[in-house]
Amino acid sequence: xxxxxxxxxxxxxxxxxxxxxxxxxxxxxxxxxxxxxxxxxxxxxxxxxxxxxxxxxxxxxxxxxxxxxxxxxxxxxxxxxxxxxxxxxxxxxxxxxxxxxxxxxxxxxxxxxxxxxxxxxxxxxxxxxxxxxxxxxxxxxxxxxxxxxxxxxxxxxxxxxxxxxxxxxxxxxxxxxxxxxxxxxxxxxxxxxxxxxxxxxxxxxxxxxxxxxxxxxxxxxxxxxxxxxxxxxxxxxxxxxxxxxxxxxxxxxxxxxxxxxxxxxxxxxxxxxxxxxxxxxxxxxxxxxxxxxxxxxxxxxxxxxxxxxxxxxxxxxxxxxxxxxxxxxxxxxxxxxxxxxxxxxxxxxxxxxxxxxxxxxxxxxxxxxxxxxx
Numbered sequence: 402x403x404x405x406x407x408x409x410x411x412x413x414x415x416x417x418x419x420x421x422x423x424x425x426x427x428x429x430x431x432x433x434x435x436x437x438x439x440x441x442x443x444x445x446x447x448x449x450x451x452x453x454x455x456x457x458x459x460x461x462x463x464x465x466x467x468x469x470x471x472x473x474x475x476x477x478x479x480x481x482x483x484x485x486x487x488x489x490x491x492x493x494x495x496x497x498x499x500x501x502x503x504x505x506x507x508x509x510x511x512x513x514x515x516x517x518x519x520x521x522x523x524x525x526x527x528x529x530x531x532x533x534x535x536x537x538x539x540x541x542x543x544x545x546x547x548x549x550x551x552x553x554x555x556x557x558x559x560x561x562x563x564x565x566x567x568x569x570x571x572x573x574x575x576x577x578x579x580x581x582x583x584x585x586x587x588x589x590x591x592x593x594x595x596x597x598x599x600x601x602x603x604x605x606x607x608x609x610x611x612x613x614x615x616x617x618x619x620x621x622x623x624x625x626x627x628x629x630x631x632x633x634x635x636x637x638x639x640x641x642x643x644x645x646x647x648x649x650x651x652x653x654x655x656x657x658x659x660x661x662x663x664x665x666x667x668x669x670x671x672x673x674x675x676x677x678x679x680x681x682x683x684x685x686x687x688x689x690x691x692x693x694x695x696x697x698x699x700x701x702x703x704x705x706x707x708x709x710x711x712x713x714x715x716x717x718x719x720x721x722x723x724x725x726x727x728x729x730x731x732x733x734x735x736x737x738x739x740x741x742x743x744x745x746x747x748x749x750x751x752x753x754x755x756x757x758x759x760x761x762x763x764x765x766x767x768x769x770x771x772x773x774x775x
Contacts, residue, residue, distance in 0.1 A: 442581045447573040450565070453499050454506065454542025454549060456573045457583050458513070461495055464582070467521045468495035469731050471510070472583075474528030475502040477650045477707055479585035480714040481526065489722040490524075490729045496583035498528060501537065504631035505553075508757070509543055511634050512552035515641055520734040522641035526721060528650050531668035534622040534631060534675070536763045541565040554760040584711075590704035600703060607706040608659050617663030621671040628675075629758040635683045637755040646721060646728040647676060649689045651698060656706025657691065686725045696720035 441447065441459045449455045461468065469492040472481040478498030486494035497510050507527065515522050543549050544565045550558050578587040593603070622628055638645050649672065652660065669691065676687050690696050693713070697720065702713030709717070722729060 440581060442579050445574060448570045449542075449573065450568060450570045451542035451546040451549075452540070452571050453573050454540055455546045456579075457495075457497055457499070458510075458546065458548050460579070460581060460583050461497070461514075464493070464495065466493045467518050468493050468514075468523055468582075469521060470494040470524045470526065470729065471514070472496045472498050472526045472528065473502065473507040473510070474498040474650070475533065476500050477530070477709065478502070478526075478528035480709055480711045481528065481718060482584055482711055482715050483580075483582040484584075485715045485718045486526070486722070489719060492524065492729065492731065494582065495523075496585075498583075499540065501540065503533065503537065503540070504627045504634060505539055505543055506549075508630040508634045508637070509549035509552040511637055512757075513548050515637070519641075520732070522638065522643050522732060524643055524729050524731050525638060525645035526718070526728075527645055527647050529647060529672075530650050531621065531672045534625055534627045534672075535620075536622075536625045536627055541568055553757055556760040560760070560762065590708060594704070600701065600705075603705040604653065604655055608656060612706075613659060613663050616660045616665045619664055619667055621668060626758070626761070626763045632679060632683065633755065633758055635679070635685050639684050640755050642732050644728050644730075645685045646725045647685055647687045648717070648721060649673075649687065649691050650707075651690050651693045651695070651709070651717070653703045653706045654693065654700050659706075686728055688721060688724055690717060690720070 440463055441456065442463075447456050451458075468483075470483070470486050470490060471494065472478050472483070472486075474481075475498060479496065479500075481496055481498065483494035483496055486492065497506075499506050507525075511523075511525075539561055543553070544558055544561045576589055576592065577585065580586055635645055649669075651657075657665075673687075673689065679685075680687075688695075693700065693702075696717050698709075698713045698716050702710045702716075704710060
């Protein structure tokens with residue numbers, strides 16, 4: 402009995418080993434393929450030197466439909482909800498706002514989208530404030546991601562590349578979650594709110610002495626690279642029969658009062674004047690939503706003095722669609738297949754190219770994070 406028992410035990414061991422080998426031999430490739438097939442927005446990490454620029458380009462490429470409305474802007478535009486835009490317009494939308502987003506980002510994304518789908522140029526909601534048009538270091542993604550870098554003069558890319566390549570890769574999804582359409586769902590603001598940090602406490606921290614000093618420094622952009630790319634992006638959109646909507650973003654009433662008390666109004670007056678001058682030769686609409694009463698926003702719908710919650714952002718979107726219906730009229734694609742992507746500069750349907758501004762070195766302000774006044 403003992404011999405039979407040992408044989409039986411060995412036989413069972415062999416069967417278990419063979420079974421395990423078969424199991425893992427067939428299961429491991431399945432796991433690998435499942436991981437490879439995981440949509441980018443559902444991943445738990447995304448390490449890239451291109452950071453959120455490359456991440457959102459990947460998301461956009463995975464969209465089941467080509468977005469016909471896109472949101473541009475900095476961190477204040479991250480909660481603009483594409484699903485609400487679609488409900489209001491019937492058009493598929495995508496959030497292309499970035500941390501510290503600048504006109505150079507909007508130019509590169511617009512150029513890429515139109516190159517890739519020349520018969521489907523997107524309508525645009527562009528969230529801005531006066532500091533949008535100041536010059537700060539270009540985002541690494543614009544330099545290292547070929548989908549975006551191809552939109553810029555080679556001399557500009559060459560001048561920036563060495564410094565960018567010295568920067569480490571970052572995990573975009575560390576402490577952040579995004580939807581498949583580019584909307585920010587969760588970040589440090591939500592974590593602090595969950596931990597019990599109140600809006601009142603956040604406002605006190607936001608409106609510190611340094612912030613008020615920056616708000617009241619009286620500096621306005623003059624001939625910046627950002628201004629050149631802002632105007633050139635609008636020209637490219639106009640050449641493709643798109644009239645972009647420019648939205649001057651709101652501040653929390655308490656923050657706005659504090660800013661105005663130290664001279665922020667100079668920057669706002671300059672911005673409105675600059676936009677009015679551009680409108681003499683470019684087609685776009687401006688909605689001044691600096692005060693939340695303009696769009697029926699709630700003072701409770703902020704994370705701090707500047708960043709909207711999704712609820713307030715949805716109110717702002719509905720107001721935009723209601724007040725600027727002409728900005729959401731997009732060309733109907735031709736029934737024939739889309740032509741092959743064309744190299745930059747992007748051609749308009751009439752064939753007239755809209756080139757990038759010529760490369761000129763500029764002074765970039767890297768002394769403080771540019772999103773602080775967003």
